[in-house]
Amino acid sequence: MKSFKLLFLIIFTFGLWVSEATCQEKSMIPDTLLRDIHSGIDTVVIKAVINLSSSRFSELPATSRRIAIMALMLSEKADWYKGRQRALQYIGLSWQKEYENDSAEFYYLMAAKEAIGEKDYQNAGRCYGSVGLLALNTAKYDKSEEYFNLAYSSFLKCNDSLGMGMCMLNGSQNFSSRGNVAMSLRYNYKALSIGLALKNDILINGALNNIGVALLDNEDWESAQKAMLLVYKMGIRSGDKKAQAHAMNNLGIITQNMGDTTASLNYYKSFLALASDMKDKKEISLAYNNLGSLYYEQNDLTKAEDYFTKAFLLVKEIDNLSSMSHYTRNLSDVYLKKSDIQKGIDYAFTAYQWADSCESLKEKVQALKNLSDGYERLNNSHQSLLYLKDYLTYNDSLKNSENTSSLQDLKIKFETEQKEQTIKLLEKEMEIKESRLIFIIIFAILVVFVFIIIIRLKNLKVKASQSEKALAEAHLKNAQFETDSLKKELEFKNKELSLAAINLVQKHEFIESISLQLQDSVKQNNDDQKTKIQKQLSFSQNLEKERKEFQHMVDLHRNHFS
Template structure:
């Protein structure tokens, strides 16, 4: 018989500092207490709330405990399919996130569930996985428990040698685990009975019955009484067999256990041809089965009812969670907006402070720059004034130099012009003398020298040279004068050139081979052409123009 004592409620709760985890652990503990008190609806409600908290906060240990114990609730309500789903989910959590102790616990639970459904192949598979993990991790106590369970499975499968091996191993490992020792010895007695070792089985079973406390080892006592009943039946002592079977009825049994006992009694009574008691026993079997199925259906109804309530509770939790999330979003939104406003205000104040500070700095720098610029401007003005004065002085010097140079060149021109005038006058005198002398001599002998002297009196070429040299010295004077007074002729320009050179009327008359009076009148006429009031102002006009 597989004991609920090793179903693996697994109440290993670690000390946690977090208030949330402590709350979750408290819910799990309360849920387990409600399950042991058969208040499965309350238990599932508490465990579902704990499971939701564990999922939301990623608390793997609490998630495993809540899921595993939800499966235990469904196991107690005989809803093995639902129980298996939760056990497998707990097994997945243990594999991915937790240590081997969690994995072994849920493996043992799954194996017990398969044993209840008499699927001993699957039960062996999961018991063996738990046994191997305990062996690999040197967990002696756990190994002893799983060895007992494997012995029970192999007894049911009829592999009595393997069962005997595992049960003896459990006895050697159990140490100070009296409950494990008792279960191993009871299973060993069953093994002896099934193997036909009636003497060993009878001796061990009778010895164990004297050691059993009825309140603590109900299942073990029932197993021993059935074994003794089976031994005496096989030995032909039907009275003893019936006595041991009836003794088992005195204990508080489940309807499932009562079915086994009443079927045993019915078989014994029928063998002894006590048909009246056989019929009563069969009636009791039928009644026990009815009660069992009624209980099972009631448990299934209760299970479905609890599922419905749990589903409603989960929906309520989800609704509460959604409302909480909405409230949290609102709080976060308001907090975010408030924080944003504070940040914006702080940022604005900071910007204002920085701008004012920068404005002050810029103002101070502007004043400094303006002061520097004023100082620079003053300095530049001083330099400019100095440069202007220097340039004016240089211009005056240059003008004076240019004026002196022009005067010097004009003096040269005047000297040359006077030289030419005196030369021409001398040549003229010589010509006059030669002409007089020619009248007294032959014309043939003097005609050649006279001709050459007359050619010397031609001044056109000399005048052209003079004008070119005058233009070079006094650049643009005559051109500007012609543009301003286009009615001036060549003789007027020639006369004006001599005036510009500051020659006297006498010197000009000599240059032009005219009388002094003719020179004066020509000067007046030219002044009039140039719209001058007085011929005396002609030189000043020419120089300033």
């Protein structure tokens, strides 16, 4: 199904590739990459081809396009969505770089369809945003708004805050171009809020710049000047030359309206230098036009004509009909002021034709006014009245259009508020879900914590029980040891008592023996017997002394003997 879907696209792009190859520079694809392509297709090879296209599109858009077409065909053969989508985007970018807006839009929308088919809402949003910017740059405001809304919806689906912020920023420019300052400010403040939340300098600088422009449109010069100076400082800090350039341009407009022509001239020249450094033809042409307007106010018509002409030639290169009409009408103003009436009329008529081609009612009205004034100065009252009639008719249409636009803006405001309410509800639901999730996580942590405490208390209780048991066992062992010691002591005492008793008996027997011997010796008066008794007494005393010494040794070493 996908093959049939892209069949026409591949045939068409391949034809473009072949036709361009005959009149443009070579694609400069490295030989090694070509060998990889011929040997087999895989995503690594396709990525390499796409990266090569990316590196070429700024300086060599046609070369970049041919390489991207090759990547598209390889991706189709490999049935790789991401490769197809990126290749289509780079083809669109290359056409945009050459100011072929219709071709760029075609490929961006093809890339968006691919992305939507794969539910890649982020890339779809980027592609829709690119189409919206193309429409905005060509003053197709309704179309621009439609695609910015599609981009915003896509970013909302994938919750891409940066993408939504960029849509708000671009949408504010749309409202500013329509003259709806209130809605422009509203969108810018939302973009600024998102930028501050994301700490994104591009969003912050862009929103502050647009807020300054809105204040400028309200002729609040001092507030606008403060905003633009802040944008410039932030642009320098972040290295954003585009932000610096826009700040310089707007500061030039502000100081010009405040009557400080010297400061205005310096700001415009700084803007021109930055735009030239960026090689942005549209911005350079705007700088030339603003310098021309400044010199026109000072009646330096030669310089004014020179700068208006330079501005016109640049926008002609990028085929921006709205700007071409505006700058041509400025040249008409110069020639009418120089009293070169016919040339002024010719330029006014050309401006009218381009305004009609791009359906710019505002430019058409201004061109008709110049035509009416020019013919009146040529004393051609009939032609002057015809153009005056058309001028009044279109001017009424412009006012009605502005009224209709206001009603449309009110409708948009209502729809925007509804979207905001939806977003707030979604955010509230997300907050509730997050709160529930946080509660569940905290509850789970508490449960785990309590469980750990219970386990630790249980372990401590077991350890305490084990300690008590060990202590009881130690006390029991100690008591048993003391009992055993007392038993041994008792046994030892019993032995001592037994020995003492035996000793007493022996002493008693000895005393009785001595007593009998003494009685006999007294009776017989026998000296030998007395000597013998004395020896026995001496021996008995020595024996008693030795027994006491032995007993003392036993007492000292009782444990050993027990």
